[in-house]
Amino acid sequence: MREIGYIQAMNEALAEEMERDETVFVIGEDVQAGVFGPTRGLVQKFGPERIMDTPLSETAVAGACVGAAMAGYRPIADFMFADFMFIAANEIINNAAKWHFIHGGKVNLPLVFFACVGGFARVGPEHSQCPESIYMHTPGLKLVLPATPYDAKGLLKTAIRDNNPVVYFYHKRLLGLVGGVPEEEYTVPFGVADVKREGADVTVVATAYMVKLALDVAKELEGKVSLEVVDPRTLEPLDIETIVSSVKKTGRVVIVDEDTRRCSVSAEIGMQIMEKAFDSLDAPIQRVGARNMPIAGAFMEQYVLPQPRDIVAAIEVVTGKRLA
Amino acid sequence: MALSKEQLIKLYTNLVRARKADEVCVKGLHEGKVVCFFHSGQGEEAVGVGGCTFLRKDDYIYAQHRGHGIAHTLGKGASPKGFIAEHYGKATGAAGGIAGFHAAEPELGILGGAGTIGSTFPVALGWGLAAKKRGKGQVVVAFFGDGASNRGTLHEAMNLAALWKLPIVWVCHNNLYAQWMPIKDAYSREDIADLAAGYGMPGVVVDGQDVIAVHEAVQAAVGRARAGEGPSLIECKTYRFRAHNEGSRDIAHADPRPPEEIEAWKKRDPIKLFQERLLEQGVLTGEDVERIDGEATAEMEEAERFAMGSPLPDPSVLEKLLYAD
Secondary structure: OOEEEHHHHHHHHHHHHHHHOOOEEEEEEOOOOOOOOOOOOHHHHHOOOOEEEEOOOHHHHHHHHHHHHHOOOEEEEEEEEHHHHHHHHHHHHHHHHHHHHHOOOOOOOOEEEEEEEOOOOOOOOOOOOOOHHHHHHOOOOEEEOOOOHHHHHHHHHHHHHOOOEEEEEEEHHHOOOEEEOOOOOOOOOOOOOEEEEOOOOEEEEEOOHHHHHHHHHHHHOOOOOOEEEEEOOEEEOOOHHHHHHHHHHHOOEEEEEEEEOOOOHHHHHHHHHHHHHHHHOOOOOEEEEEOOOOOOOHHHHHHOOOOHHHHHHHHHHHHOOOOO | OOOOHHHHHHHHHHHHHHHHHHHHHHHHHHOOOOOOOOOOOOOOHHHHHHHHOOOOOOOEEEOOOHHHHHHHHHHHOOOHHHHHHHHOOOOOOOOOOOOOOOOOEHHHOEOOOOOOOOOHHHHHHHHHHHHHHHOOOOOEEEEEEOOHHHOHHHHHHHHHHHHOOOOEEEEEEEOOEEOOEEHHHOOOOOOHHHHHHHOOOOEEEEEOOOHHHHHHHHHHHHHHHHOOOOOEEEEEEOOOOOOOOOOOOOEEOOEEOOHHHHHHHHOOOHHHHHHHHHHHOOOOOHHHHHHHHHHHHHHHHHHHHHHHHOOOOOOOHHHHHOOOO
16 A cells, blocks of 8 residues: 555545535635645645635634535635634534534534644644544534544545534644555545554553554553554544443553543543443553643643653553553 | 515515514413523514515525514515424424524525524625525525624624625614613614725615615615625614513613613504505505404414424434434
8 A cells, every 4th residue: 555644645635525526615724825734735726716715714714614514515614723713612512513403404514624633742722732522522513533644534535525514633743644545535434443453451542643652652562561552533423332342352441632631532431431341341441631731832741741651651550560 | 676566565464474473472482382582573573574575585594583583584485384383392393393493494595593693694604605606696695683793703704705705795683782782882883884894895774664775775785796796784773672582671781771762663663664654655555454464363373373283393303413414
């Protein structure tokens, strides 16, 4: 299989879906230039009416997508940083998520809220968040977090074709990641977790950049403890069955989520494991996430965000072994 | 273009129908049949009826929350059955009984609305963008209140609508109060239409109690929009006759609204004004007035019977409604 980058994978998905369906368009601040890269070069191919640059108007961009979606288009709102989506919280959480439901299913909103998440870039609390817990908490949205170029492309194509509002978060520390992506057409279905590494001793559930950290830790601990890394890929729908069957095999679980730990995705997944696999647990579930404070910038960031050593420490707790 | 006799009678009839549908919900709320809440639009019907009655079927409207949009949606061709049934929480309601006050009739260009005031602007912007992309001459008529005009969403959406020359007609019901906040304490100028100048679009003030004035202003703006000349802003000076929401105190800040103000505006009831004009012009006779009134009453009674006889939604639909297939 050929290898391409995470950015190129998303770029191909956008181009292919825009080619396939003329109702697809992208709208946001500086999407023609493409700040993080996924939309770069598309304006030359599809023109400024389908790769629409806007001023700083997050509520108008999000609302325009809500409106255009129910009027027959498949818009993609590019917010650049996921942090900026809070500006349009009414349009995303009150409008997009609820419209289909509250109007008795008479109108569909096929749209994608597209944004870059994550820290490890030392750029401070309004450019570093992984706010997936808020969107997972909101009924009516779907939520996608690709961790590899393969998933990034296949999930973005599925997101664009879905008839619901989909929040698609790509991670800024994965932008340079290269991985296998087939030349031929494929999609990745929602709600199907991917076991990124098989193992016997501990299940590590991780998303986005945390998948990479978990895989790095798994490699580092080879010979001492065998980690199984499960990537849900989509948090709504969530493939809890795959997670539970892994936990039933290993009996131990660590959930790694970059979002602030309090009320996080890890809390939800941990509770679901408790409900579905309590008798299989040989140790209390451990969670790794950001500390309950804004994400500091510059050198202080590392003291807020979850680090590989925190994953190792959690694995020590569930296994009772000294590993460091 | 002057309206024909039939068109004048249609406008009048829609005003009467909207008032009577509103009265059903006011009464229904006090009788416990309206299970959500109700924000009566009595006094403001000329805005919705004048703005929507002569649009194209495929034009989009974003109804304003006064009367929960009944004057707008009846004007656009919706049936009062769905409106009343929705307020009664029934499965035959205009939102399947899921909302209690929303309405979606996609085949009539009624795609629904949001419960948060000021959501109108960005969503209508999206409809306008879709209409322009499709290139079939559709327009969007987006209604909002003076309260919504204080939201920042207005700026973002009006700026982009003007910049992109989208076919949108922004129509403000300025009824002088945002819930209990008088406009004089919420806005430093007299006319909301003044905002239009900042976006380089036409802004006009019309008498919102005069259905013909509203109709003419909206049609002029619709003509501009269809011709690709972009958006317009129309401010309709109007007044609600009842409290902000049914059952609440009728106040301004924390004190009662001035009774003399309410009485003065009630003398300018849009139905009464139009009826007098049509009688004077010989478009209507006293018999016509009685007949239209009787027919509208019968229509609402039938709609209410329909609502009362309709089943509640099956709770199992909730799960299915969460996501579209």
